[in-house]
Amino acid sequence: MEVMATIHCCCSAAASLDSRFHYKLSPPTGKSTPQPLFLLHPSAAVLTRRDISLSAIVSTSSFFIFSFLLSPPPAKPAPPEFTELPNSGGVKALDLRVGSGDVPAIGDQVSIHYYGRLAAKQGWRFDSTYDHKDATGEPTPFVFTFGSGKVISGIESAVMSMKVGGVRRVIIPPSQGYQNTSQEPLPPNFFDRQRLFTTIFNPTRLANGEGSTLGILIFDIELVSLKQGQEVLP
Numbered sequence: 001m002e003v004m005a006t007i008h009c010c011c012s013a014a015a016s017l018d019s020r021f022h023y024k025l026s027p028p029t030g031k032s033t034p035q036p037l038f039l040l041h042p043s044a045a046v047l048t049r050r051d052i053s054l055s056a057i058v059s060t061s062s063f064f065i066f067s068f069l070l071s072p073p074p075a076k077p078a079p080p081e082f083t084e085l086p087n088s089g090g091v092k093a094l095d096l097r098v099g100s101g102d103v104p105a106i107g108d109q110v111s112i113h114y115y116g117r118l119a120a121k122q123g124w125r126f127d128s129t130y131d132h133k134d135a136t137g138e139p140t141p142f143v144f145t146f147g148s149g150k151v152i153s154g155i156e157s158a159v160m161s162m163k164v165g166g167v168r169r170v171i172i173p174p175s176q177g178y179q180n181t182s183q184e185p186l187p188p189n190f191f192d193r194q195r196l197f198t199t200i201f202n203p204t205r206l207a208n209g210e211g212s213t214l215g216i217l218i219f220d221i222e223l224v225s226l227k228q229g230q231e232v233l234p
Helices: 002-020 042-070 153-160 190-200 203-207
Strands: 023-025 034-036 092-097 109-118 124-128 142-145 167-172 217-227
Touching: 109 153, 109 190, 124 190, 153 167, 153 217
Parallel strands: none
Antiparallel strands: 023 034, 092 167, 109 124, 109 142, 109 217, 167 217
């Protein structure tokens, strides 16, 4: 409405300007020869030039206003999308930062930082290595042997194609998450562990068919470092 009011005012101003460009009869000579107003009085010439400039401004403003109204809105950038990792059992990943270091190999000692959240609890963060501090107060990464099977499958699938220095967000389905209460990584706090596992393995909700959603995990993983190790035997 404000834009249309502006256009109306601009058009009214332009119409009033047009009414000033009129002709006036010359002094009584018996002839009615029309004379432009700006030829009859010097001050009128100044006013007329001002009116011409104002009319040009109004026309230019109206052009830009109409151009703004008719131009399409700028296109919004497409949001980033998760992609399913190959041979991961349905783990979906989004790279937040691509690393430049090495890729893990079977038997390597893998150090990661992570935020772990539970989708069934509105994204409740059940654990974070950034809260695990050493004697100097520095965050302690989680270390595991790649391929050992001691961590949940979704974690190994996530780091398998990462490079050191990379950060990846993954959505882990229940089949690739916690299958028992001894799989790592485990929250060090007892009450956090209890809340995590009573949600995932809730017998009543599992009986109601909610097993496909209860154990969905969301991890933000940073691959900190690798240490070459020996191949893990089956």
